Amino acid sequence: xxxxxxxxxxxxxxxxxxxxxxxxxxxxxxxxxxxxxxxxxxxxxxxxxxxxxxxxxxxxxxxxxxxxxxxxxxxxxxxxxxxxxxxxxxxxxxxxxxxxxxxxxxxxxxxxx
Amino acid sequence: xxxxxxxxxxxxxxxxxxxxxxxxxxxxxxxxxxxxxxxxxxxxxxxxxxxxxxxxxxxxxxxxxxxxxxxxxxxxxxxxxxxxxxxxxxxxxxxxxxxxxxxxxxxxxx
Numbered sequence: 001x002x003x004x005x006x007x008x009x010x011x012x013x014x015x016x017x018x019x020x021x022x023x024x025x026x027x028x029x030x031x032x033x034x035x036x037x038x039x040x041x042x043x044x045x046x047x048x049x050x051x052x053x054x055x056x057x058x059x060x061x062x063x064x065x066x067x068x069x070x071x072x073x074x075x076x077x078x079x080x081x082x083x084x085x086x087x088x089x090x091x092x093x094x095x096x097x098x099x100x101x102x103x104x105x106x107x108x109x110x111x112x113x
Numbered sequence: 114x115x116x117x118x119x120x121x122x123x124x125x126x127x128x129x130x131x132x133x134x135x136x137x138x139x140x141x142x143x144x145x146x147x148x149x150x151x152x153x154x155x156x157x158x159x160x161x162x163x164x165x166x167x168x169x170x171x172x173x174x175x176x177x178x179x180x181x182x183x184x185x186x187x188x189x190x191x192x193x194x195x196x197x198x199x200x201x202x203x204x205x206x207x208x209x210x211x212x213x214x215x216x217x218x219x220x221x222x223x
Contacts (some may be wrong), residue, residue: 013215042117042213045156049172056209074185096206099164100147104156 004105007093012111013082020078021108025094032075033102034067035091036060043091049075082112115140117204119214122161128223132189134216136202139183145205146178148187150198151216157201161187 005024013019025032030051035043046055046065051072064082069075079086089109093102116139118217126132134148145164161176163169163185170175175188185204189196199216204213 035211038166040121040215042203042215043211045210045212048210089156099161099205101145101162102203102211103159104149107156 004092004094004103005096005107006090006108008108009106009110010109011113014113015082015084018078018112019082020076021090021092021110022074022096023076023092023105026029026093026096026103029094029103031094031095031102032069033093034059034075034077035093037089038087038090038108046077049067079110080112084108084112091104103109115143115204115206117202117212117214119200119202119217122218123220124198124217125220125222126192128192128194128221130192132192132196132219132221134187134189134200134217134219135157135200136185136187136204136206136213137183138185140204140206140212141180141183143204143206144208146185147177147203147205147211148174148185149201149203149213151201152198155186167182189219194221194223197221 027085033048041066049069064080089107091107093104095102125152148161163176173190177186203211204215
């Protein structure tokens with residue numbers, strides 16, 4: 001078990017470009033979560049999947065954000081037309097069951113110039 | 114959205130002493146509570162989970178939960194410089210997501 005894996009670790013992009021992040025959860029975990037964290041704040045929930053179904057999206061998630069989890073395995077988070085306010089650490093977590101502990105990946109740090 | 118409140122600190126504790134971190138939450142329906150440790154520039158690392166009222170001990174860490182008072186705490190005994198980090202309190206909402214406090218920055222002074 002190698003834990004939750006995220007790629008890339010760092011992404012620098014220009015405003016208006018599209019970016020995509022990948023998350024591979026712990027293999028037996030059927031729940032996968034995306035959070036965003038800015039400096040000095042705790043992580044904020046964005047969306048989560050149970051298997052391949054996206055069950056909840058935060059109101060923070062504008063229509064420029066989309067997430068998928070094909071076949072209930074890895075997940076991707078895409079941000080279209082990036083803005084400077086999108087600069088943050090994007091964290092992926094997975095869990096085995098509802099209400100159970102969530103384990104985080106190393107995160108993808110996005111800088112929008 | 115339900116709220117989780119923590120004192121942002123910084124909390125400064127001498128090496129070997131007990132560090133006490135506190136958290137209050139607003140959702141009376143929450144059943145699962147977690148403490149994460151986050152070093153600067155790193156992602157949150159789970160250190161404790163607690164689901165029922167009372168104390169739960171794991172090594173130098175003790176988590177305490179009081180659902181009636183909507184209060185969770187974390188005690189770190191025999192504090193070490195390596196314990197210096199930000200500690201995040203997280204409360205499960207609707208058996209779906211975690212709501213985090215803003216974190217308490219802890220510094221252990223040698």
